[in-house]
Amino acid sequence: MREFKDWKEFITRVLINSGQFEKPVIEFKGEVEIETYKLTDKNSLTEIRVGYFLQENKLIYLHIFNPTVPGYNKYVEDEYFIIMILTIKIVMETQLWILINRM
Known part of the structure; x- marks a missing residue:
């Protein structure tokens, strides 16, 4: 079993390697890094939003979001x-x- 250095690496690898998600759009809000993953299926509005606390690189939240x-x-x-x-x-x-x- 492969070990990952942190949640960020794990989540990125799982989502990107699945082939169902594009590389994330990254934004920063204060001390939080937010990654937004969108499905490769352009008909889907579902996104996965992941927030990390920058100082300690800790996972704060993971939201699965669809506006519909x-x-x-x-x-x-x-x-x-x-x-x-x-x-x-x-x-x-x-x-x-x-x-x-x-x-």
């Missing part, structure tokens, strides 16, 4: 954050349980 389905865009964004929060909570509770049971 605004409600779904918000749903996907909310689901991502709910899943992340629940995952973090479960991991923290598990680590706490292990720590308590070792005492």
Whole structure:
């Protein structure tokens, strides 16, 4: 299995190597780098927007966006954050349980 140096390299390789996305358009907003990937299918309006914190090159967000389905865009964004929060909570509770049971 190939290892990647960071999320940016991983996301870029996966999307570009799939052959379904063009090279990203890159813009900067303050300390955030935003990459926008568009599908090679010109009939599709779907984009993937990825934000990275420049100082530490950390992934901030990954949004799948299509202007024809605004409600779904918000749903996907909310689901991502709910899943992340629940995952973090479960991991923290598990680590706490292990720590308590070792005492």
